[in-house]
Amino acid sequence: MQRRFTSVLPLLCLLCLLIYCAAPVHSQVSSSQIDALFPAGLKSNTAPGAAALVVYKGRVVFRRGYGVTDLRTLQPIDEHTNFRLASFTKQFTAACIMLLVHDGKLRYDDRLTDIFPEFPAYGRSIGVRNLLNHTSGLKDYEDLLLKQYPGTPEEKIPQIHDAGVLKLLEQQTSAQFPAGAKWEYSNSGYAVLAMIVEKVSGKPFGQFLQERIFTPLQMKNTLAYEKGKNKVPHRAYGHTWKDNAWHETDQSPTSAVLGDGGIYSSIDDLAKWDRALRLHTLLTEGEMQPALTPAQPADGSAGFPDGKPVKYGFGWFLDPYQGHKRMSHDGSTIGFLTTIQRFPDDQLTIIILANRTDGDPELLALKIADLYLAKEKAH
Numbered sequence: 001m002q003r004r005f006t007s008v009l010p011l012l013c014l015l016c017l018l019i020y021c022a023a024p025v026h027s028q029v030s031s032s033q034i035d036a037l038f039p040a041g042l043k044s045n046t047a048p049g050a051a052a053l054v055v056y057k058g059r060v061v062f063r064r065g066y067g068v069t070d071l072r073t074l075q076p077i078d079e080h081t082n083f084r085l086a087s088f089t090k091q092f093t094a095a096c097i098m099l100l101v102h103d104g105k106l107r108y109d110d111r112l113t114d115i116f117p118e119f120p121a122y123g124r125s126i127g128v129r130n131l132l133n134h135t136s137g138l139k140d141y142e143d144l145l146l147k148q149y150p151g152t153p154e155e156k157i158p159q160i161h162d163a164g165v166l167k168l169l170e171q172q173t174s175a176q177f178p179a180g181a182k183w184e185y186s187n188s189g190y191a192v193l194a195m196i197v198e199k200v201s202g203k204p205f206g207q208f209l210q211e212r213i214f215t216p217l218q219m220k221n222t223l224a225y226e227k228g229k230n231k232v233p234h235r236a237y238g239h240t241w242k243d244n245a246w247h248e249t250d251q252s253p254t255s256a257v258l259g260d261g262g263i264y265s266s267i268d269d270l271a272k273w274d275r276a277l278r279l280h281t282l283l284t285e286g287e288m289q290p291a292l293t294p295a296q297p298a299d300g301s302a303g304f305p306d307g308k309p310v311k312y313g314f315g316w317f318l319d320p321y322q323g324h325k326r327m328s329h330d331g332s333t334i335g336f337l338t339t340i341q342r343f344p345d346d347q348l349t350i351i352i353l354a355n356r357t358d359g360d361p362e363l364l365a366l367k368i369a370d371l372y373l374a375k376e377k378a379h
Contacts, residue, residue, distance in 0.1 A: 029371045034062050037367050039359070042066040047246055048239040049077050050354035050361070053267035054368060055274050057347045062368075063267060069355065070237040071246060079268040080234045082221055083353035084255075086331025088338045089263040092213060093190050094132055094291060094315030096197045096205070098283055099212050105200050108132070108290065115196055119170055126179045128196065131189040132314040133295035137175035138188040141165040142254055144172075159256040162205065165191035183295055183302035183310065187260040194259025205258050206230070217276050219269040224258045232264045236355040238335015246356070249335040261333055267351055274342070274349045292327065294318050321366065324373060330362050341365045348372050 034054060042049045049067015053060065065077035100106040112123030112131075130136040141160070145168065149157045160168075165188060176184070194205040201208050206224035214222045221233050240249040256262070265273075276282055291314035295302060302310045311318040316327045325345045331338035337354045339361040350368050352361035 029056075029061070031062055031064075033371055034368055035064065037364060038066060042354075042359070044068075045076065046071075046074060048236075048354075048356040050352055050356070050359075051077050051079065051081055051083070051267045052353075052368075053079075053271055053349075053351040055271060055349040056372060058275075058278065060271055063271075067356075069235065071239070071248065077236060077355075078234075080221065080266050081236050081353075082232050082234050082264040082266045083236045083338060083355055084225070084238065084261070084331075084333060084336045085263045085265055085338050085353070086261040086333035086336055087187075088329050088331035088340055089259070089261045090190050091315035091329055091340075092209060092263055093193050093197075093259045095213060095282065096208055097128065097132060097193055098287060098291065098314065100197065100200050102283060102287055106196070112192070115199055116166070116170075120173060122172070122174050126175070128193075129290075130179045131186075131193050131196075132291075133183075133312055134186045134189060135180050135183055135295050135297050136186055136189045137177040137179050137181065137184070138169055138186055138192070139172055139176055140186070141168055141188045141191060141257075144168045145253060154253060157253040159251070159253050161256050162191045162194045162259050165257060166195045178298075180298055182297045182299045183312065187254075187257070190260035191257050192259070194257075197259075209263070213282065214269075217272045217281065219265065219272050222263065222265040222269045224262050225264050226258070226262075227256065234266065235264065236336075236353075238333070239356045240335060241356070241358050249357075252334040255333065261331060265353075267353060270340070270351050274340075274351070277342070278344075278347075290314060291316060292318060321369065322373065328362070332357075337361050339365050341369060343369065343373070346373060 043066050045068065047067050051065045052062065054062035063079050065079065065081060067077050069075040069077055069081055101108060106128065108127065108129040110128050112119045112126045126136045145160055169188060197205050197208050206226060209224055223230055225232050237248050238250040239246045280288065293313055294311035317329055318327055320326050324343050326341065326343055328341045335355060335357060337357055337359060339352050341350045348369060350365040352365050354361055
Protein backbone atom coordinates (compact mmCIF):
# COMPACT_ATOMS: atom_id res chain seq x y z
CA MET A 1 0.00 0.00 0.00
CA GLN A 2 2.82 2.41 0.84
CA ARG A 3 4.65 1.65 -2.46
CA ARG A 4 1.47 2.21 -4.52
CA PHE A 5 0.89 5.64 -2.90
CA THR A 6 4.50 6.62 -3.53
CA SER A 7 4.26 5.76 -7.23
CA VAL A 8 1.13 7.91 -7.65
CA LEU A 9 2.55 10.92 -5.83
CA PRO A 10 4.71 12.25 -8.71
CA LEU A 11 1.69 12.10 -11.02
CA LEU A 12 -0.38 14.10 -8.53
CA CYS A 13 2.36 16.74 -8.23
CA LEU A 14 2.59 17.00 -12.02
CA LEU A 15 -1.19 17.40 -12.26
CA CYS A 16 -1.18 20.16 -9.63
CA LEU A 17 1.62 21.95 -11.49
CA LEU A 18 -0.30 21.80 -14.77
CA ILE A 19 -3.44 23.18 -13.08
CA TYR A 20 -1.42 25.98 -11.48
CA CYS A 21 0.23 26.92 -14.78
CA ALA A 22 -3.12 26.91 -16.58
CA ALA A 23 -4.74 29.23 -14.01
CA PRO A 24 -4.91 32.92 -14.97
CA VAL A 25 -2.10 34.96 -13.41
CA HIS A 26 -2.90 38.56 -12.51
CA SER A 27 -0.35 40.94 -13.97
CA GLN A 28 1.21 43.02 -11.23
CA VAL A 29 1.83 46.73 -11.45
CA SER A 30 5.57 47.24 -11.15
CA SER A 31 7.32 49.82 -9.01
CA SER A 32 8.95 51.19 -12.15
CA GLN A 33 5.52 51.82 -13.69
CA ILE A 34 4.48 53.83 -10.65
CA ASP A 35 7.80 55.64 -10.39
CA ALA A 36 7.56 56.67 -14.05
CA LEU A 37 4.40 58.67 -13.27
CA PHE A 38 6.26 61.01 -10.93
CA PRO A 39 7.64 64.09 -12.70
CA ALA A 40 11.41 64.54 -12.90
CA GLY A 41 11.18 67.79 -10.93
CA LEU A 42 10.17 65.83 -7.82
CA LYS A 43 13.25 63.65 -7.99
CA SER A 44 15.84 66.33 -7.36
CA ASN A 45 18.20 66.01 -4.39
CA THR A 46 18.25 69.78 -3.94
CA ALA A 47 14.50 70.62 -4.07
CA PRO A 48 11.43 69.88 -1.97
CA GLY A 49 9.52 66.80 -3.04
CA ALA A 50 7.02 64.20 -1.87
CA ALA A 51 6.46 60.79 -0.30
CA ALA A 52 4.19 58.20 -1.87
CA LEU A 53 2.52 55.04 -0.58
CA VAL A 54 0.46 52.40 -2.37
CA VAL A 55 -1.32 49.67 -0.42
CA TYR A 56 -2.93 46.91 -2.47
CA LYS A 57 -4.85 43.97 -1.04
CA GLY A 58 -3.46 44.60 2.41
CA ARG A 59 0.19 44.87 1.35
CA VAL A 60 2.43 47.89 0.93
CA VAL A 61 3.47 47.54 -2.72
CA PHE A 62 5.10 50.94 -3.21
CA ARG A 63 6.73 53.27 -0.71
CA ARG A 64 9.13 55.96 -1.84
CA GLY A 65 10.43 59.42 -1.04
CA TYR A 66 11.45 62.09 -3.53
CA GLY A 67 13.32 65.34 -2.96
CA VAL A 68 14.38 66.87 0.36
CA THR A 69 12.72 67.91 3.61
CA ASP A 70 14.17 71.44 3.53
CA LEU A 71 16.74 73.56 1.73
CA ARG A 72 18.94 74.04 4.79
CA THR A 73 19.84 70.42 5.56
CA LEU A 74 18.92 68.80 2.22
CA GLN A 75 17.76 65.76 4.20
CA PRO A 76 16.25 63.20 1.77
CA ILE A 77 12.54 62.54 2.13
CA ASP A 78 11.76 58.95 3.09
CA GLU A 79 8.93 56.87 4.56
CA HIS A 80 9.51 58.39 8.03
CA THR A 81 9.32 62.04 6.92
CA ASN A 82 6.44 63.90 8.55
CA PHE A 83 4.38 66.34 6.48
CA ARG A 84 1.65 68.71 7.59
CA LEU A 85 -1.50 66.91 6.44
CA ALA A 86 -3.63 70.07 6.10
CA SER A 87 -7.28 69.08 5.49
CA PHE A 88 -6.32 65.40 5.29
CA THR A 89 -6.46 65.94 9.10
CA LYS A 90 -10.25 66.14 9.05
CA GLN A 91 -10.77 62.37 8.97
CA PHE A 92 -8.84 62.12 12.28
CA THR A 93 -10.89 64.93 13.86
CA ALA A 94 -14.06 63.17 12.74
CA ALA A 95 -12.78 59.89 14.19
CA CYS A 96 -12.29 61.59 17.58
CA ILE A 97 -15.92 62.67 17.57
CA MET A 98 -17.02 59.18 16.52
CA LEU A 99 -15.03 57.67 19.38
CA LEU A 100 -16.81 59.97 21.83
CA VAL A 101 -20.13 58.83 20.36
CA HIS A 102 -18.89 55.24 20.77
CA ASP A 103 -18.13 56.07 24.44
CA GLY A 104 -21.68 57.37 24.95
CA LYS A 105 -20.40 60.84 25.82
CA LEU A 106 -21.74 62.58 22.72
CA ARG A 107 -24.52 62.30 20.15
CA TYR A 108 -24.51 63.44 16.53
CA ASP A 109 -27.72 65.37 17.21
CA ASP A 110 -26.28 67.33 20.15
CA ARG A 111 -26.40 71.08 19.50
CA LEU A 112 -23.64 73.63 19.84
CA THR A 113 -25.51 75.32 22.67
CA ASP A 114 -25.83 71.97 24.49
CA ILE A 115 -22.04 71.67 24.55
CA PHE A 116 -21.17 75.38 24.85
CA PRO A 117 -24.05 77.06 26.76
CA GLU A 118 -22.43 80.47 26.19
CA PHE A 119 -22.62 80.08 22.41
CA PRO A 120 -25.03 82.58 20.75
CA ALA A 121 -28.61 81.57 20.00
CA TYR A 122 -27.90 80.74 16.37
CA GLY A 123 -25.99 77.69 17.62
CA ARG A 124 -29.23 76.09 18.85
CA SER A 125 -29.93 74.71 15.39
CA ILE A 126 -26.38 73.57 14.61
CA GLY A 127 -25.79 69.92 15.47
CA VAL A 128 -22.56 67.93 15.66
CA ARG A 129 -23.58 66.14 12.47
CA ASN A 130 -23.80 69.49 10.66
CA LEU A 131 -20.24 70.30 11.72
CA LEU A 132 -18.97 66.92 10.52
CA ASN A 133 -20.57 67.01 7.07
CA HIS A 134 -20.17 70.74 6.32
CA THR A 135 -23.82 71.75 6.55
CA SER A 136 -23.46 73.97 9.65
CA GLY A 137 -23.48 77.36 7.92
CA LEU A 138 -20.77 78.69 10.24
CA LYS A 139 -18.91 81.70 8.89
CA ASP A 140 -15.38 81.21 7.55
CA TYR A 141 -12.96 81.95 10.38
CA GLU A 142 -10.23 82.97 7.93
CA ASP A 143 -12.46 85.76 6.62
CA LEU A 144 -13.33 86.81 10.17
CA LEU A 145 -9.66 86.83 11.13
CA LEU A 146 -8.65 89.04 8.21
CA LYS A 147 -11.41 91.50 9.12
CA GLN A 148 -9.83 91.87 12.54
CA TYR A 149 -6.59 93.06 10.93
CA PRO A 150 -7.64 95.25 7.99
CA GLY A 151 -4.74 96.26 5.79
CA THR A 152 -2.25 94.13 7.74
CA PRO A 153 0.13 91.98 5.67
CA GLU A 154 -0.68 88.31 6.19
CA GLU A 155 2.75 87.53 7.62
CA LYS A 156 2.12 90.11 10.37
CA ILE A 157 -1.18 88.60 11.54
CA PRO A 158 -0.77 86.53 14.76
CA GLN A 159 -1.55 82.85 14.53
CA ILE A 160 -5.01 81.83 15.67
CA HIS A 161 -5.80 78.59 17.52
CA ASP A 162 -8.93 76.44 17.71
CA ALA A 163 -10.07 78.22 20.88
CA GLY A 164 -9.65 81.54 19.07
CA VAL A 165 -11.81 80.27 16.21
CA LEU A 166 -14.56 79.34 18.67
CA LYS A 167 -14.30 82.80 20.24
CA LEU A 168 -14.61 84.49 16.84
CA LEU A 169 -17.74 82.48 16.08
CA GLU A 170 -19.20 83.32 19.49
CA GLN A 171 -18.86 87.00 18.54
CA GLN A 172 -21.18 86.49 15.55
CA THR A 173 -24.95 86.86 15.75
CA SER A 174 -25.86 84.57 12.86
CA ALA A 175 -24.63 81.88 10.50
CA GLN A 176 -24.32 82.19 6.73
CA PHE A 177 -27.37 79.97 6.21
CA PRO A 178 -29.66 77.79 8.37
CA ALA A 179 -28.04 74.54 9.49
CA GLY A 180 -28.74 71.73 7.06
CA ALA A 181 -30.00 74.07 4.33
CA LYS A 182 -27.00 73.62 2.05
CA TRP A 183 -23.49 72.18 1.83
CA GLU A 184 -20.49 74.48 2.13
CA TYR A 185 -16.99 73.32 3.02
CA SER A 186 -16.15 74.66 6.48
CA ASN A 187 -12.77 74.80 8.20
CA SER A 188 -14.58 76.63 11.00
CA GLY A 189 -16.69 73.55 11.68
CA TYR A 190 -13.67 71.33 12.18
CA ALA A 191 -11.93 73.80 14.48
CA VAL A 192 -15.10 73.77 16.59
CA LEU A 193 -15.12 69.96 16.52
CA ALA A 194 -11.63 69.97 18.05
CA MET A 195 -12.95 72.19 20.85
CA ILE A 196 -15.90 69.82 21.33
CA VAL A 197 -13.44 66.95 21.78
CA GLU A 198 -11.66 68.99 24.47
CA LYS A 199 -14.88 69.99 26.24
CA VAL A 200 -16.45 66.52 26.24
CA SER A 201 -13.32 64.48 26.95
CA GLY A 202 -11.73 66.94 29.38
CA LYS A 203 -8.41 66.52 27.56
CA PRO A 204 -6.49 68.67 25.08
CA PHE A 205 -7.31 67.72 21.50
CA GLY A 206 -3.74 66.60 20.76
CA GLN A 207 -3.68 64.39 23.85
CA PHE A 208 -6.98 62.76 22.91
CA LEU A 209 -5.63 62.04 19.42
CA GLN A 210 -2.53 60.44 20.92
CA GLU A 211 -4.35 58.32 23.49
CA ARG A 212 -7.24 57.12 21.34
CA ILE A 213 -5.80 56.93 17.83
CA PHE A 214 -2.05 57.35 17.40
CA THR A 215 -0.83 55.26 20.36
CA PRO A 216 -3.24 52.32 19.86
CA LEU A 217 -2.27 52.17 16.17
CA GLN A 218 1.45 52.60 16.96
CA MET A 219 1.61 55.74 14.83
CA LYS A 220 4.65 56.70 16.89
CA ASN A 221 5.69 59.85 15.03
CA THR A 222 2.26 61.31 14.24
CA LEU A 223 1.06 64.31 16.24
CA ALA A 224 -1.00 67.47 16.29
CA TYR A 225 1.76 70.07 16.17
CA GLU A 226 1.72 72.83 18.78
CA LYS A 227 4.67 75.19 18.62
CA GLY A 228 6.51 75.34 21.93
CA LYS A 229 4.67 72.27 23.29
CA ASN A 230 5.92 69.47 21.05
CA LYS A 231 8.30 68.84 18.19
CA VAL A 232 7.73 67.19 14.83
CA PRO A 233 10.31 64.42 14.28
CA HIS A 234 11.72 63.96 10.76
CA ARG A 235 9.91 67.15 9.79
CA ALA A 236 9.37 68.33 6.23
CA TYR A 237 9.01 72.08 5.74
CA GLY A 238 6.64 73.60 3.21
CA HIS A 239 7.88 75.40 0.10
CA THR A 240 6.57 77.61 -2.69
CA TRP A 241 8.15 78.34 -6.08
CA LYS A 242 8.48 82.09 -6.56
CA ASP A 243 10.78 84.34 -8.60
CA ASN A 244 12.45 81.30 -10.16
CA ALA A 245 13.47 79.83 -6.80
CA TRP A 246 12.12 77.71 -3.96
CA HIS A 247 11.19 79.58 -0.79
CA GLU A 248 10.33 78.06 2.59
CA THR A 249 6.67 78.92 3.28
CA ASP A 250 5.88 76.74 6.23
CA GLN A 251 3.52 78.70 8.49
CA SER A 252 0.59 81.07 8.04
CA PRO A 253 -1.81 82.80 10.48
CA THR A 254 -4.07 79.71 10.36
CA SER A 255 -1.37 77.01 10.62
CA ALA A 256 -1.81 76.63 14.40
CA VAL A 257 -5.46 75.55 14.11
CA LEU A 258 -5.46 71.80 14.77
CA GLY A 259 -8.93 70.47 14.03
CA ASP A 260 -9.04 71.47 10.40
CA GLY A 261 -5.45 70.71 9.39
CA GLY A 262 -2.82 70.58 12.13
CA ILE A 263 -1.69 66.95 12.13
CA TYR A 264 1.77 65.90 10.92
CA SER A 265 2.30 62.33 9.74
CA SER A 266 4.37 60.11 7.46
CA ILE A 267 3.50 57.48 4.87
CA ASP A 268 4.91 54.86 7.26
CA ASP A 269 2.41 55.85 9.97
CA LEU A 270 -0.43 56.41 7.50
CA ALA A 271 -0.06 52.83 6.30
CA LYS A 272 -1.07 51.88 9.86
CA TRP A 273 -4.03 54.26 9.68
CA ASP A 274 -5.14 52.67 6.42
CA ARG A 275 -4.87 49.22 7.96
CA ALA A 276 -7.01 50.31 10.91
CA LEU A 277 -9.67 51.60 8.53
CA ARG A 278 -9.59 48.38 6.56
CA LEU A 279 -9.79 46.12 9.63
CA HIS A 280 -12.15 48.40 11.65
CA THR A 281 -9.67 48.45 14.52
CA LEU A 282 -10.97 51.61 16.23
CA LEU A 283 -14.60 51.68 15.12
CA THR A 284 -16.81 48.84 13.95
CA GLU A 285 -18.09 48.67 10.39
CA GLY A 286 -21.50 49.79 11.67
CA GLU A 287 -20.01 52.70 13.61
CA MET A 288 -18.20 53.84 10.47
CA GLN A 289 -21.38 54.00 8.39
CA PRO A 290 -22.35 57.57 9.38
CA ALA A 291 -18.92 58.73 8.16
CA LEU A 292 -19.58 57.05 4.81
CA THR A 293 -23.10 58.44 4.36
CA PRO A 294 -23.21 61.57 2.16
CA ALA A 295 -24.76 64.75 3.54
CA GLN A 296 -28.22 65.51 2.21
CA PRO A 297 -28.77 69.28 2.49
CA ALA A 298 -32.32 70.61 2.34
CA ASP A 299 -31.74 72.32 -1.02
CA GLY A 300 -31.01 68.92 -2.54
CA SER A 301 -27.59 69.88 -3.80
CA ALA A 302 -24.02 69.80 -2.60
CA GLY A 303 -21.04 71.24 -4.37
CA PHE A 304 -18.23 73.73 -4.60
CA PRO A 305 -18.67 77.28 -5.93
CA ASP A 306 -17.33 76.14 -9.31
CA GLY A 307 -20.36 73.89 -9.66
CA LYS A 308 -18.54 70.60 -9.06
CA PRO A 309 -20.95 68.26 -7.24
CA VAL A 310 -19.81 66.74 -3.97
CA LYS A 311 -20.68 63.78 -1.77
CA TYR A 312 -19.28 64.23 1.73
CA GLY A 313 -19.60 62.20 4.92
CA PHE A 314 -17.61 62.76 8.12
CA GLY A 315 -14.11 63.85 7.10
CA TRP A 316 -14.35 61.98 3.78
CA PHE A 317 -15.32 62.88 0.24
CA LEU A 318 -17.35 59.97 -1.11
CA ASP A 319 -17.52 60.67 -4.83
CA PRO A 320 -16.93 57.52 -6.91
CA TYR A 321 -14.16 57.37 -9.49
CA GLN A 322 -14.84 55.73 -12.85
CA GLY A 323 -17.55 53.61 -11.27
CA HIS A 324 -15.39 52.54 -8.32
CA LYS A 325 -16.42 53.26 -4.74
CA ARG A 326 -14.04 55.82 -3.26
CA MET A 327 -13.37 57.61 0.01
CA SER A 328 -10.81 60.41 -0.27
CA HIS A 329 -9.55 63.74 0.99
CA ASP A 330 -7.04 66.33 -0.17
CA GLY A 331 -5.09 68.80 1.90
CA SER A 332 -3.78 72.18 0.80
CA THR A 333 -2.01 74.76 2.93
CA ILE A 334 0.95 77.09 2.69
CA GLY A 335 3.82 74.95 1.40
CA PHE A 336 2.04 71.56 1.46
CA LEU A 337 -0.28 69.47 -0.73
CA THR A 338 -1.59 66.04 0.35
CA THR A 339 -4.07 63.40 -0.72
CA ILE A 340 -5.46 60.03 0.34
CA GLN A 341 -7.42 58.02 -2.21
CA ARG A 342 -9.06 54.82 -0.90
CA PHE A 343 -10.95 52.34 -3.07
CA PRO A 344 -12.31 49.94 -0.44
CA ASP A 345 -13.96 47.46 -2.82
CA ASP A 346 -10.72 47.23 -4.81
CA GLN A 347 -8.55 47.04 -1.67
CA LEU A 348 -6.44 49.90 -3.00
CA THR A 349 -5.11 52.97 -1.17
CA ILE A 350 -2.81 55.65 -2.52
CA ILE A 351 -1.33 58.40 -0.33
CA ILE A 352 0.87 61.24 -1.55
CA LEU A 353 2.33 63.94 0.72
CA ALA A 354 4.23 66.88 -0.80
CA ASN A 355 6.13 69.77 0.77
CA ARG A 356 5.75 71.93 -2.34
CA THR A 357 2.72 73.53 -3.98
CA ASP A 358 3.39 73.25 -7.70
CA GLY A 359 1.75 69.88 -8.36
CA ASP A 360 -1.51 67.97 -8.06
CA PRO A 361 -1.19 64.96 -5.73
CA GLU A 362 -4.79 63.87 -6.33
CA LEU A 363 -4.31 63.73 -10.10
CA LEU A 364 -1.06 61.82 -9.64
CA ALA A 365 -2.70 59.40 -7.20
CA LEU A 366 -5.53 58.75 -9.65
CA LYS A 367 -3.02 58.00 -12.42
CA ILE A 368 -1.57 55.35 -10.11
CA ALA A 369 -5.08 54.09 -9.34
CA ASP A 370 -5.72 53.75 -13.07
CA LEU A 371 -2.87 51.23 -13.33
CA TYR A 372 -4.52 48.97 -10.74
CA LEU A 373 -8.14 49.50 -11.68
CA ALA A 374 -7.32 48.73 -15.32
CA LYS A 375 -5.68 45.45 -14.25
CA GLU A 376 -8.75 44.56 -12.21
CA LYS A 377 -11.05 45.29 -15.14
CA ALA A 378 -8.89 43.20 -17.47
CA HIS A 379 -9.35 40.20 -15.20
